[in-house]
Amino acid sequence: MISIKGLSKVFQTKDQEVTAVDNLDLTIEKGEIFGVIGYSGAGKSTFIRLLNRLEDPSAGSVVIDDRDVASLKKKELRLARQDIGMIFQHFNLLWSRTVHDNIAFPLEVAGVAKKERDQRVEELIELVGLAGRGQSYPSQLSGGQKQRVGIARALANKPKVLLCDEATSALDPETTDSILDLLVDINQKLNLTIVLITHEMHVIRKICHQVAVMEGGKIVEQGDVLDVFLHPQKKVTKRFVDQVMGDPEKENSLNLIHDTYKSDSILKLHFVGENTNQALISDISRRFNIDVNILHGKITQTQKGAYGTLFVQFSGEQSEIENVVGYIQSTTVEVEVNPSA
Incomplete structure (x- = not known):
């Protein structure tokens, strides 16, 4: 055209x-x-x-x-x-x-x-x-x-x-x-x-x-x-x-998160489309021996579907956290470990 x-x-x-x-x-x-x-x-x-x-x-x-x-x-x-x-x-x-x-x-x-x-x-x-x-x-x-x-x-x-x-x-x-x-x-x-x-x-x-x-x-x-x-x-x-995602000072926010929870793993999860309705966090809590703390998240809508991000803190044995990351990677949800700005 x-x-x-x-x-x-x-x-x-x-x-x-x-x-x-x-x-x-x-x-x-x-x-x-x-x-x-x-x-x-x-x-x-x-x-x-x-x-x-x-x-x-x-x-x-x-x-x-x-x-x-x-x-x-x-x-x-x-x-x-x-x-x-x-x-x-x-x-x-x-x-x-x-x-x-x-x-x-x-x-x-x-x-x-x-x-x-x-x-x-x-x-x-x-x-x-x-x-x-x-x-x-x-x-x-x-x-x-x-x-x-x-x-x-x-x-x-x-x-x-x-x-x-x-x-x-x-x-x-x-x-x-x-x-x-x-x-x-x-x-x-x-x-x-x-x-x-x-x-x-x-x-x-x-x-x-x-x-x-x-x-x-x-x-x-x-x-x-x-x-x-x-x-x-x-x-x-x-x-x-x-x-749009409500975090205009993302770099400062991430630095604060890392400083506050420096001994734990911070994960950033990306949900797309129907995955935004997925009960992933409760599923992880049932499957793995870790503590989960939701730090920040937001879902927004585009013409092609929903898009969401979620920051979570995981506390527990490092090997178990690695198992969690592997499990998330096996789904269609994208994951970043200890994300930077």
């Missing part, structure tokens, strides 16, 4: 050249919700603006449905953008227009007849959960409602791709979840490919199928969301995973 090769963007400032996006290669499948995550300055906002040529690339190609957006002339680009919807962090609504007229605007630009335009707008108002608010103005709406208008407007021309530029970062957590649920619903109903950039791992965890981690203009890690949660390779990725 989307094939990106050698994509780069270099900005020329007064004093130097700044490489915002550095030679990216990426493939995004049709119907996928693909997340791009990074901290401020990672290059993710520039990246998403390159996908619809709001920024011209310095090098590389962006092929969407067999059409290289990066090489299109102005007239071709205007037509191509009808297949690429975009929603923004700060909504970008027309404040003098009603909800109905905001959603209708791209249809007017595309030359759609009024009767067809009005019918399409009503369908979209219903789809995004704003029935009865068509004649309201943006100033009369909550933040979440404004973003729903932005989503409806982005869908007006029946795009094949929806780009989301920090679409929930201006919203409170409850409203964020409702907007994310709406995006999942749209993805499933319309088989719409969604590319979403964010600095919040909660957003990636909740709705994305695949994720790419950006740092310094490069993609430093990518893969299935659940795999990235299970096996983060880079330090920046581990920091993002810790956002």
Whole structure:
């Protein structure tokens, strides 16, 4: 669906050249919700603006449905953008227009007849959960409602791709979840490919199928969301995973655990999918002559299933603890002994 090769963007400032996006290669499948995550300055906002040529690339190609957006002339680009919807962090609504007229605007630009335009707008108002608010103005709406208008407007021309530029970062957590649920619903109903950039791992965890981690203009890690949660390779990725797993000061926490229980074995268990319901600890307590103390744990949900971590302290004979580790390794639960940050 989307094939990106050698994509780069270099900005020329007064004093130097700044490489915002550095030679990216990426493939995004049709119907996928693909997340791009990074901290401020990672290059993710520039990246998403390159996908619809709001920024011209310095090098590389962006092929969407067999059409290289990066090489299109102005007239071709205007037509191509009808297949690429975009929603923004700060909504970008027309404040003098009603909800109905905001959603209708791209249809007017595309030359759609009024009767067809009005019918399409009503369908979209219903789809995004704003029935009865068509004649309201943006100033009369909550933040979440404004973003729903932005989503409806982005869908007006029946795009094949929806780009989301920090679409929930201006919203409170409850409203964020409702907007994310709406995006999942749209993805499933319309088989719409969604590319979403964010600095919040909660957003990636909740709705994305695949994720790419950006740092310094490069993609430093990518893969299935659940795999990235299970096996983060880079330090920046581990920091993002810790956002969701509730341990932002993981290194200090682990040092405290090791200092407090230095004479015992600390195990970190990884549970995936149906294994999160497994009664492993009680099973170990019955089978082996050791004492078990649960130190810390959390379960979270991704699009591909549940993922959980559990820190436990084992006290007893070293040989018996080794037997426990061997037993856990014989199951589908992953185990780290005396884990480090």
